[in-house]
Amino acid sequence: MLFNEYYTAENHGPYELFALGDFKLTSGQTLEKAQLAYSVYGELNEDRSNAILFTIMFSGTSKNMAHYIGPGKALDPEKYCIILPNQLGNGISSSPHNTDGEQAMENFPQLSIADDVIAQHQLLTEKFKLTQLQLVTGWSMGAQQTLEWAIRYPEMVKRAAPIAGTAQCTPHNSLYVDVFSEALSSDPQFNQGAYTSAHSCEAGLKRLAHVFALMGVCPEFYKQQQWQRLGFESQQACMKNFWEAWFKPMDPNALLCMAHKWQTGDSSVLANGSLEQALKGITAKTFMIAFAQDMFVPPADMAYEQQFIPHSEIKIVPSLMGHFAMLGLFEEDFAAIDGLFAELLSH
């Protein structure tokens, strides 16, 4: 176990740990003594009919989506019980650096989006005794989980709002994962995952941050100096204090564990490899929410999948924040997304 002060309840909590036991992975391997970290806002009502599942993106934790939850917002904890499960391998749930023994660090098994969804299903059915979710949502890798939920457990998902992500990782998106993964893993300090100090890969993490800065927002964001709206005085300051500061404290193996899931995400396996059939099996009322200037997941990629989902609409939110509009750092982005949650929940 490699202590990393970034992944503590002080920074990312409060959260609970759910013991998955020796968790059978879709690969056939077993993740030993697996633990799923999750946060809960609000309370379940008597008939357990007010639950919402909010899944988490690459590199994030449950804390990073909490700004969508609060009194007066669509995800109102006085009305709903909102459960945010952290990804396996995200640094807080069972992860390479917080695992002891034979599965520690570079020997941590490779996981899939399906593994997360199956683990979350276990949490929701065993711990919370849920049979239905008013809404499943999530951004980016959270959208991958959301679509996997809607396809794998259609009877449980009443509404779905995948945001800036697809059920099947596109070839270009996969290439993007290669590029940022290589930016990190090429750091000699990475040592194929067997580093011995929590923060030895700073150079690689900074390079990875630069790749995110390149495609995480859109060209016009920089041209129009929109970093000013984030409170920075220069593009350089934005790079250092936003992008680099985000990734620098993180665990490289955790990031690469999530990256592998991102890249291999493919819910079509639930329909013998037919993406179209898999999507046609979704029964949830679905809003596919895309960001107009998204360079990770262009709206066309979401529109392609949306056409096969029976009760669905595509909703396109314009923002120079591109893929990262979901952070809600621009007021109008938050308002648009919160508004779409409200609209979908009113159906």
Place this chain on the structure above:
Amino acid sequence: MLFNEYYTAENHGPYELFALGDFKLTSGQTLEKAQLAYSVYGELNEDRSNAILFTIMFSGTSKNMAHYIGPGKALDPEKYCIILPNQLGNGISSSPHNTDGEQAMENFPQLSIADDVIAQHQLLTEKFKLTQLQLVTGWSMGAQQTLEWAIRYPEMVKRAAPIAGTAQCTPHNSLYVDVFSEALSSDPQFNQGAYTSAHSCEAGLKRLAHVFALMGVCPEFYKQQQWQRLGFESQQACMKNFWEAWFKPMDPNALLCMAHKWQTGDSSVLANGSLEQALKGITAKTFMIAFAQDMFVPPADMAYEQQFIPHSEIKIVPSLMGHFAMLGLFEEDFAAIDGLFAELLSH
């Protein structure tokens, strides 16, 4: 001097060498015994009024644009004398690896787009005794040179066709240069430019190739498996035999020398920092040619500059090859660009 068999006349010729002498750079430094490599197609007519200048992109040589020249094409060597100057630092002109003495390798001076244009001006006026060019064109970094030409020597440039490039490198484009430069320079074998074997940075060059594969074409190129049209059986084969094969034989210092010029390219210095004033000084009939799906230089970036150029039109060529449409590997891309050359030359 570090011999690299890639940069030989056998691979990139035939070309001539023009001795620039001890060449004063815009930085104030001097490039000692500088040589400019260039190729010529066709012959000058009696009054030297039929010359065309075709400048060269990042990582390329004069040979890489030769497919636009030929009988029956717009750039017909039976009608025009077409001169293709290689960039300084491109591996064939004076470059880090082919320089001896105090300016060799990591001690090669940093250059600017203006340095190339001034060197080319010296070649054209001293060697060819030219006073006018029917057309200056070039792709990507060639567009940067083209616009610098049209701004710096307006009396000489009758027509200009900058293709997929701008007079001032945009902040996002600059970030792109950072990302691919870091992919290469982070290779421990690079040793801050002081490597001792021509091909020791293969890992870094491959990573750089992956960054080009990511943004050089557009997402739909991969989704629609357009690599089939380039003759490849898979995306992996395209990566290996197209992108990696392109960059793998090249000299890292040469690439980073050109990258620096790309990133610092800014013709506004010719009008005291006013890009608008600099562009307004262009007298050439100008076609700003953009590629619709270009992720390096989105059409909006070219349209922004085009609005200030007096006798100009923007021409947008759609192609899933994105920025790399200029290679003309898709027949219709070549036809569109050749057609625009013909149209502009008929004015």
